[in-house]
Amino acid sequence: MKIIDSITTQAAGIAAIRKQIHANPELCFAEVQTADLVAEKLKEWGIPIHRGMGTTGVVGIVKNGTSERAIGLRADMDALPMQEFNTFAHASKNAGKMHACGHDGHTAMLLAAAQHFAKHRNFDGTVYLIFQPAEEGGGGAREMIKDGLFEKFSMEAVYGMHNWPGMSVGKFAVSSGPVMASSNEFKIVIHGKGGHAALPHDGVDPIQAACQMVQAFQTIISRNKKPIDAGVISVTMIHAGEATNVIPDSVEIQGTVRTFTTELIDLIERRMREIAEHTSAAFGATCDFEFDRNYPPTINSAPEAEFAAKIMRDIVGDVNVLKQEPTMGAEDFSYMLQAKPGAYCFIANGEGDHRAIGHGGGPCMLHNPSYDFNDDLIPLGATFWVRLVEDSLKVGGKGLAA
DSSP: OOOOHHHHHHHHHHHHHHHHHHHSOOOTTOOHHHHHHHHHHHHHTTOOEEEOTTTTOEEEEEEESSOOOEEEEEEEOOOBSSOOOOOSTTSOSSTTOBOOSSHHHHHHHHHHHHHHHHHOOOSSEEEEEEEEOOOSSSOHHHHHHHTTHHHHSOOSEEEEEEEEETSOTTOEEOOSEEEEOOOEEEEEEEEOBOEETTOGGGSBOHHHHHHHHHHHHHHIIIIISOTTSOEEEEEEEEEEOSSTTEEOSEEEEEEEEEESOHHHHHHHHHHHHHHHHHHHHHTTOEEEEEEEEOSOOEEEOHHHHHHHHHHHHHHHOGGGEEOOOOBSOOOTHHHHHHHSOEEEEEEEEESSTTOOTTOOSSOOOTTOTTOOOOTTHHHHHHHHHHHHHHHHTOTTSOSTTO
16 A cells, blocks of 8 residues: 555644544534634645635645646535534534534545645646535535636546445545436425315325325336436325324325436436326325425546546555445535536445444444544545646646646
8 A cells, every 4th residue: 555654644633633623513504613724724734725615615726837737626524413422532512413424534634635735746737625515415516616616716627535434444436427326305295185084085185195106106216217227216204194083184295316317317307296296186186296406416527537546546456446336325526527527436434443432332334423434544545635636737747637
């Protein structure tokens, strides 16, 4: 494993910063202390910054040489609205808030790379260090783009990286094409005619319509889409009624839809609306149908994914670089990949053996209250960022971005 020595030397200091961020988690668009800490460190290392994009975003600007070429590296900063079960020294101090997805570690890895770039700039061009707010449901990437991220900071490509529990430390994964799904939500309110449960013939029972509707939605997956196209419709909430002897006036159905293509989203939304409206009508009811598209699919461009894989292989060897199996999870880095070529990569976080005494006892999985980022990843992840920049912006213009 070819980790840069100077990064390893500074890893303990960066790990301390990571634990500070973990202990003080902040939710989407409220990452004030985190953004202040990031900005303070970048300025301490002599790196110019720009603040305010996406409300609390921070962009570090590292230039060297005379080339106009540039790439971007992105890390997310926000935490989740959940209670941490861990009780070790750096556990969350903010009730109901936790870094359970490793964004504290993502920020730390990019800061470690920034610290290296402050003294060692073996590249010709510019690297933009993008510290992004509000990945967890807020669409911070979209908001930074709306605020002019790519207009103000022109770059040929942009890269992101996420830790991945359950995969042995020392491994990476990346692949071209779809790697994470779109995230969409639906809400349907079926309006019937409430009445006495002993006299159902006098009313219109929205529960019967809801049961039929939920079952019918799955025929979209089994009969309307192509079998080779991946798609999920999950009804996760059904709310109706308050008493055993009362047929309710209405039923509310909510859930999520995940796909890897916008074409399939279009199909599913259209068919769900048709089924909802016609099923309601068949039972003598009516419905209100809402379908909200949150994050689009995360789709890696082939040249950038292959380039990232090459850098990974140079660091950890061929056997430790895996093809990333697409996941139905969603990620707002997708907005950046809609605007620019790039790749979203994964770095192994291990099985959880790294956790300090006092962890919650549960599995070290993403969005679990017993999760903690593995600080052993900091020098490895930072080395990847540095080598990616050095090879992409090679002196002489022979990198991918040339």
